[in-house]
Amino acid sequence: MRPILYAWNFAPERAKALREICGVLSVTLRPVAPQEAPLLLGRLPEKPPAAGPARMPFDGEMLLMAGFPDPLTDALLTQLRRHGLTVPRKAVLTPVNALWDSVTLFRELSREAERHGAPK
Numbered sequence: 001m002r003p004i005l006y007a008w009n010f011a012p013e014r015a016k017a018l019r020e021i022c023g024v025l026s027v028t029l030r031p032v033a034p035q036e037a038p039l040l041l042g043r044l045p046e047k048p049p050a051a052g053p054a055r056m057p058f059d060g061e062m063l064l065m066a067g068f069p070d071p072l073t074d075a076l077l078t079q080l081r082r083h084g085l086t087v088p089r090k091a092v093l094t095p096v097n098a099l100w101d102s103v104t105l106f107r108e109l110s111r112e113a114e115r116h117g118a119p120k
Helices: 012-025 070-082 102-115
Strands: 004-008 028-031 062-066 090-092
Touching: 004 012, 012 028, 012 070, 062 070, 062 102, 090 102
Parallel strands: 004 028, 062 090
Antiparallel strands: 004 062
């Protein structure tokens, strides 16, 4: 499976920078649609759905790395820093969070970011 970077709530300009980074790293960038928010993270499809509701149940950006070996995770984080893309909510798909939906992951990552003093 090719690594997939799931992305929530990125403005067009920031999404463009993410696409460039993913192209360099041979990673599939997959924006998550609002109607997918209730899906379990481990069941997010590789392809986006047809158009649906336009509003995500949360406002902040979030990234989820699926199928990333450790060196690729490090390379992605390095590229995000190089491009000045600060994203306080990012995670690697694990057996635990694969059973969460987008809102639960967002909530957990937001709590963690607050504990570490990251911007909202």
